[in-house]
Amino acid sequence: MQISRISVITVCYNSEKTIRRTIESVLNQTEAPFEHIFVDGASCDNTVKTIEEYKSQYEERNILLRVISEPDEGYYDAMNKGVHTANGDIIGILNSDDYYEKNALEILRKYTTANSEADIFMGAIYIHNGQQIIRKQAKNTKYYQTSRHFNHPAMFAKIGAYRDVGDYVNGNVHNDYGWYLKALKMEKKVCIIPDVLTNFTIGGESSRKSFKNTIKRIKLKYQTYRENGYSALYIIECVGQELVKYLLLKR
Numbered sequence: 001m002q003i004s005r006i007s008v009i010t011v012c013y014n015s016e017k018t019i020r021r022t023i024e025s026v027l028n029q030t031e032a033p034f035e036h037i038f039v040d041g042a043s044c045d046n047t048v049k050t051i052e053e054y055k056s057q058y059e060e061r062n063i064l065l066r067v068i069s070e071p072d073e074g075y076y077d078a079m080n081k082g083v084h085t086a087n088g089d090i091i092g093i094l095n096s097d098d099y100y101e102k103n104a105l106e107i108l109r110k111y112t113t114a115n116s117e118a119d120i121f122m123g124a125i126y127i128h129n130g131q132q133i134i135r136k137q138a139k140n141t142k143y144y145q146t147s148r149h150f151n152h153p154a155m156f157a158k159i160g161a162y163r164d165v166g167d168y169v170n171g172n173v174h175n176d177y178g179w180y181l182k183a184l185k186m187e188k189k190v191c192i193i194p195d196v197l198t199n200f201t202i203g204g205e206s207s208r209k210s211f212k213n214t215i216k217r218i219k220l221k222y223q224t225y226r227e228n229g230y231s232a233l234y235i236i237e238c239v240g241q242e243l244v245k246y247l248l249l250k251r
Contacts, residue, residue: 003112005034006105006156007088011078012096013041016050018201023054025099025199027061031106034088035064039078042071047096076168076175083162090121092156097201104197108156111193119161119188120180123154123197130202140190145181145230146237147221152176154197161188173217174224181228214246 008026012019026036036058038051048069058065066085072078079093090112094100101107104123111121122138139149157165165183169175184190218238225234 003089003109003116003158005088005090006031006108007035007037007086007091008033009037009039009079009082009086009091009093010096011039011041011075011082011093012043012047014043014045014047015096016043016046018097019047019050021099022094022096023051025102026094027054027057027063028102029100029105030103031109032061032063033105035066035086037066037082037085038068039072039082039085040067040069041078042069074170076170079176080167083167086159088159090156090158091162092154093152094198095153095200098153099199101196101198104154107193107195107197111191112156115191117189118191119158120183120190121156121193122151122190123193123195125151125154125198125200126196128199128201135196136200137194138192140192145184145225146241147174147177148241150177150180151198151200152180153200154193155180157183164188172220172224174221177221178224178228181224181230185228211246214242218242 010019010022026033040048048067051067055065068081068085072081082093083091092108107123108121112118115121122140124135124137127134127136136151138151138154141149161183165179165186165188168179172178221238221242222235225238226232
């Protein structure tokens with residue numbers, strides 16, 4: 001299927017300090033998306049007001065601006081609302097403290113045109129941790145799955161893939177990766193884009209590291225693997241990866 005309309009979804013809550021950069025990264029794309037959907041969890045700061053300040057700029061670029069602001073049941077519930085609202089052929093989810101490279105959607109278009117049979121497209125990201133910028137490449141390996149090769153901020157999935165795989169499941173910080181593992185189990189085709197599409201800023205809910213939280217994350221990640229039919233030996237992957245993250249962020 002040829003892609004004609006790109007939907008970008010941004011989930012936000014009390015994001016007035018960072019959301020301008022997110023918005024402007026979409027408005028400044030060399031190829032504009034069809035729509036930008038904001039799913040706000042009833043923020044009590046100026047997040048929604050800030051979004052609405054850009055209404056005329058969205059109109060000038062012929063981008064449909066849609067804002068939903070109401071209480072939700074968590075991050076993944078808000079993502080699901082956005083996906084259900086989207087009218088595009090392919091959907092990307094851009095966090096409210098992250099931002100696209102200027103030509104991200106133009107690059108995406110090039111790869112969707114050349115790989116029209118793929119269901120999911122995933123690019124590289126720059127990770128900004130406050131001290132350095134790290135490039136993280138996406139990979140799709142057949143025999144071993146690790147979230148070290150998974151870049152949700154640079155993932156775009158066709159609307160048909162979302163319909164087949166279903167909603168994100170609330171209650172587990174790793175359930176974006178769980179959705180991806182389920183898609184792989186359903187033999188959805190993945191196209192890896194070598195270019196950097198998205199800048200990911202460490203500091204959100206998924207980046208908070210204490211030893212207690214690290215143990216919790218190990219258990220939740222292991223649960224994600226097991227629910228998708230992976231071996232109990234993946235506990236080694238979960239422990240190793242989360243402990244390395246904990247040690248690096250404690251420095």
